[in-house]
Amino acid sequence: MDYVLNILMAVLDIVNEMSPYLLLGFLLAGIMHAFIPDGWYSKYLSGNTFRSVLNAAIFGVPLPLCSCGVIPTAMSLRREGASKGAVVSFLIATPQTGVDSIFATYSLMGLPFAVVRPIAALFTAMIGGTFVTFGDKNEEEGEKADGARTYSEQPHLSFWDRCLEALQFGFVEMMEDIGKWLVVGLIVAGLITVLVPDSFFEIFKDNTALSMLLVLCVSVPMYICATGSIPIAVALMMKGLTPGAALVMLMAGPACNVASILVVNRVLGRKTLMLYLAAIIGGSILFGFGIDYLLPREWFTDHLSSTHACCHDVTGWFEWLCTGVLTLLLLNVLRMKLMHKSACSCGHDHCSHDAHHHHHSHCAHDSHEADAGHTYTVHGMTCNHCKNNVEKVIRTVNGVESVSVDLQSGIATVTGDDIDDNAIKEAVESIGFSLEN
Numbered sequence: 001m002d003y004v005l006n007i008l009m010a011v012l013d014i015v016n017e018m019s020p021y022l023l024l025g026f027l028l029a030g031i032m033h034a035f036i037p038d039g040w041y042s043k044y045l046s047g048n049t050f051r052s053v054l055n056a057a058i059f060g061v062p063l064p065l066c067s068c069g070v071i072p073t074a075m076s077l078r079r080e081g082a083s084k085g086a087v088v089s090f091l092i093a094t095p096q097t098g099v100d101s102i103f104a105t106y107s108l109m110g111l112p113f114a115v116v117r118p119i120a121a122l123f124t125a126m127i128g129g130t131f132v133t134f135g136d137k138n139e140e141e142g143e144k145a146d147g148a149r150t151y152s153e154q155p156h157l158s159f160w161d162r163c164l165e166a167l168q169f170g171f172v173e174m175m176e177d178i179g180k181w182l183v184v185g186l187i188v189a190g191l192i193t194v195l196v197p198d199s200f201f202e203i204f205k206d207n208t209a210l211s212m213l214l215v216l217c218v219s220v221p222m223y224i225c226a227t228g229s230i231p232i233a234v235a236l237m238m239k240g241l242t243p244g245a246a247l248v249m250l251m252a253g254p255a256c257n258v259a260s261i262l263v264v265n266r267v268l269g270r271k272t273l274m275l276y277l278a279a280i281i282g283g284s285i286l287f288g289f290g291i292d293y294l295l296p297r298e299w300f301t302d303h304l305s306s307t308h309a310c311c312h313d314v315t316g317w318f319e320w321l322c323t324g325v326l327t328l329l330l331l332n333v334l335r336m337k338l339m340h341k342s343a344c345s346c347g348h349d350h351c352s353h354d355a356h357h358h359h360h361s362h363c364a365h366d367s368h369e370a371d372a373g374h375t376y377t378v379h380g381m382t383c384n385h386c387k388n389n390v391e392k393v394i395r396t397v398n399g400v401e402s403v404s405v406d407l408q409s410g411i412a413t414v415t416g417d418d419i420d421d422n423a424i425k426e427a428v429e430s431i432g433f434s435l436e437n
Contacts, residue, residue: 003194011190012323014108014231019322021103022182022227028099029064030170034162045082045090053129056086060093060125061118064101064174065385070094071263073385075431084268088276089129091264092283095254096121100174101226105250108234110303112295113247120251120287128279132272175333177383178225183330185228192235208292211245212285219253220281221261226254234304243300244288251284259380263432337408373402373415376424380433381407393427400424 044055056077065073070091078087097105097118106114157165224232233246256277265273291300378390387407394403394414401416412435414424421437428435 006194007187007190010194010235011186014186014190014234015323015326016319018104018107018231019326020319021107022100022326023322024103026064026100026170026174027166028170029174030166030168032062032064032099033169034157034166045077045086048083048085048133050130050133052083052086053089053126053133056082056089056129057093057122057125060090061097061121062099062102063094064098065094070385071260071432073389075263075267075389078267078430083133084272085129085131085133087268088132088264088272088279089125091260091276092128092255092279093121093125095226095256096124096251097226097254101230101254104227104230108230110300112299113243113250113303116247116287116291117250120247120283121255123287124251124255124279124283127283128276131275131279135271135275171329172333173384175329176336177385178227179330179333181223181225181228185224186231188232188235190235192232192239196235196239208242208244208289211242212248212288215241215245215248216252216281216284219249220256220277221258222253223257223259224253226250229253237301237304242288242292243297244290244292246300247291248284248288251287252280255280255284259382267430267432373413374419374421374424374437376412376414376421376428377436378405378410378412378428378433379435381405381410383407386433389431390428390433393431394424397423397427 044059045052060070063070073094074087074091077090078084082090102114102118105117219229229250233241233249236249237243237246261273261277264276268276381387381390384407387405390412391403391405394400394405394412397420399416399418399420400414403412403414405412412428425435
């Protein structure tokens, strides 16, 4: 019982530190989503040049996309005509950091980590994208742009509608996408803080390379979001992990996982996959050694000490208020998931309560939708970014008038005249998912 209580208290201390910055980051993420025009990013990513690689890295760093959500987004950019180098640059930069994780990093790990992290993401993305661009320099342009299409424009929205969309995206859809992984990261951090002995990492004290190898073996294949990795890195540093090894976790963990590796291999090819992994692993190790051997250790540990000390101070009312708001938002996401699951198993004709997304998802057994169009099952979707990109790419198929995808069931309902099932299948598979009728 004491262990459980200690773990809960450790998690609560971390949440109180992070919650104000998380809420601010989610708000900024929503503003970026609502006010930056659809297709604006991909407009600057075409062309097999260094400029497209640089643009992709700059665009990707502030975007709050996790390593699962960035996959369909990047594959969509490729379908629109972005070069392989730009796509790889975007794939590397985007999941490593974002406006939300930058603020959260500052809150728990201090200004130096918050500055180094996006710089490292930008650098590794540029290196990876440049390698791919150089390797593809002699390839025909036709292969690069094969199948490229332009998505339909978004309807015009008023300023206040965009404000509502920003709140919807930041505090509902993003919570739905990364809320689970954020909670997992906090719980893992609490477990590490309480259960891992303070002397555990002493065996790696004089061997930074071995510490980084251990972190890479754990973080590369598993999924961990940019924000959820922060409390884990803090907990490990408190147990003796070097700042450089902690940065390796912050970079390599969010940047790739088994799912992203498989998709990159299938859509972009094995050569591109090797360059993609080499840039992530090599860049994280390079910056990790740079922190441990070139920069003062105190830059990265002083804030950690104050964070650890403040856990024993009285938390202010503002931090408690932010923690309460964050908890309510997470509970709201849980409520929506439970309502959706309950309604989808009730046998009723309508499950339209899942209309909190602006795309208005519907359950698989909604008889009116089923009678009005074709239904397909899409495999591999894990978040709202996946769902939105599937909807976008299906709309590009000739004859499609409307499409609605339900994230929970994986059912895509498509209406229109003379719909080609093979064209739908090819479109969905072009962004890394699979589809069956």
